[in-house]
Amino acid sequence: MTFQKFELENWQSDYEQTVRFNLADSTVDPVTVADLIEGGKDVERIMSVPLYYPEVNGERGLRGLIAGLYDGIGSDDVLVTVGASEANAAIVDALCEPGDRVVVMEPGYRQVWGLALNRGCDVAAFELDAERGWAPDLEQLRRVATPGTRIIYVCNPNNPTGYILTEEEMAEIVRIAEDCGAWIVADEVYRGSERLTERETPSFVGMTDRVIGVGSLSKSYGLSGLRIGWAVCTHPELADLWRRHEYVAIATGRLDNHLAECALRASTRERLFDRNRTCVRRGYELFSSWMQRQDGRLTALAPMASALAFVRYDSDLPSVEVGDLFRRKASVLVAPGVFFGREGWFRINIGMDTGYLSQALDALSPVVAELPNALQR
Template identity: 90%
Template sequence: MTFQTFELENWQSDHEQTVRFNLADSTVDPVTVADLIEDGEDLERIMSVPLYYPEVNGERSLRGLIAGLHDGIGTDDVLVTVGASEANAAIVDALCEPGDRVVVMEPGYRQVWGLARNRGCDVAAFELHADRGWAPDLEQLRRVAAPGTRLIYVCNPNNPTGYILTQREMAEIVRIAEDCGAWLVADEVYRGSERLTDAETPSFVGMTDKVIGVGSLSKSYGLSGLRIGWAVCTHPELADLWRRHEYVAIATGRLDNFLAECALRPAARRRLFERNRACVRRGYDLFSAWALRQGGRLAAQPPMASALAFVRYDSDLSSVEVGDLFRREASVLVAPGVFFGREGWFRINIGMDTGHLAQALDALAPVVAALPPASGR
């Protein structure tokens, strides 16, 4: 079996160190340690953290805070992982066997897609439609989620479109998962980055029995450098993820656990989400005004959440060719749409410092203007 590389992450690994403007990431301007430490007492505590292994499944106090984010989840229903990445990897490894049907959203973050292919699963997709404002085709989901489907993976809010499912769509996805007997894996790392509302996107956790919620401090908290994520689940299968975690990482970092606790205290969490939404709103306003000035060569679909804009371009070039042009000519790294399952689009980060974004967009404008137009025009 040929190994499926994680094309998006591979693209970033290959190029992010050699460009002036890295807009291929999906987080906001990072938070610093000083931003997280509230007072002298915190400082004293951090200085005296013993740099021994933390509890292998995450410090109990941290797991308690994560459990508190969901109804019906206890401290022992949480596994702290090295980012959401490790949680997703452990889930596929623990739950899926070769030949199992796995269904994912498309366009989407293709980690579970690639992991499932590498596990020998039969991977199918259901689409989010650009012409319906990225609403999902749930009839298609019902068709592809045949009886016996092992796992349905949803990302809500979605990467790369920023689409937030309605309550009715969430309920229908739950019904479909229940009808076919699948595990529902809800990757919710962008909850808290809503652009059009201050209301946090609801969680799938608690909506059905066989659900695993995946979270992370990387995106909405601006703390990707901590490498703290988690899986929450009330089933004994959580222990199967934990067994994988022992092989891959043993544990997360003790300091990371301490700082994660600082970020998840209710007041700090509220503050970090406010900061995140401000970055997302400011950045998208700047970006969308710029996109409108590009002579109709770009069409951005406004994201409901996330520091991302998913943009359609008017050219027959492939999204990798466009990404290469942007990189070579403007030293701007974007993420080609094909890595999310959509040719003809690219994803660009709008959540970093606006001065930096404005400079990158200035550099990009002449390259966009020089793109060979689509042959149909």
């Protein structure tokens, strides 16, 4: 079996240090330690953390705070992982056997897609439809979620489109999962980055029995450098993830656990979400006024959440070639759409410092203008 590499992450590791402007990732302007901690008490606590291994499944205090983000979850139902990445990897390894059907959203973050292929699973997709504002094709989901399907992986809010499922759509996904006996793996790392509302996107956790919620401090909290994520689940299968965690990481960082506790304190969490939504909203305004100056060569639907814009370009060039052009000619790194399962699109980050974003977009404009000449549709 050939190894399916993680194309998006590989693209970023190869090039993100070589460009002037990196718009290929999916976080907002990072929070500093000074931004995170609040006052002398925090400083004292952080300075006195013994740098020994933390509890293998995550420090109890942190697990308690994570549990508090969900209905019906206790601190023993939480496994703290090295980002949501480790949680997703442990889930696929623990739940899937070769030949199992795994269904993913497309376009989507293709970690579970690639992990499932590497596990020898039979991977199918259901589409988010650009013609309907990125609403999911749930009839297609019903068709591909055949009896015995092991996992339905949903990313809500979605990466790369920023689409937020309606409560009716969530309920229908739950019905489909229950009918075919699948686990819902709910990757909810963009909850808290809503652009149009202050209301946090609801979780799938608690909506049905067989659900694993995946979260992270990387995106809506602006703390990707902490490398703290989690899986929550009320079933014994959580221990199967924990057994994988012991092999892969033993534990997350103890200092990271303590800083994560600061981030999840109610007042700090609210402050970080406000900051995140400000970055997302400011970035979107800048991005949409730049789009209006591109003479219709690019189109995009407004993201409901996340610091991401998924952009359609007017050329038949493959998205990796478009990404290469942007990188070589403008020194701007974007993420090619094919890495999310959609040719003809690219994803950019709009959540960084607005000065940086506006310089990067200005650098892109002349290369965008050349695109239709490269190959007409």
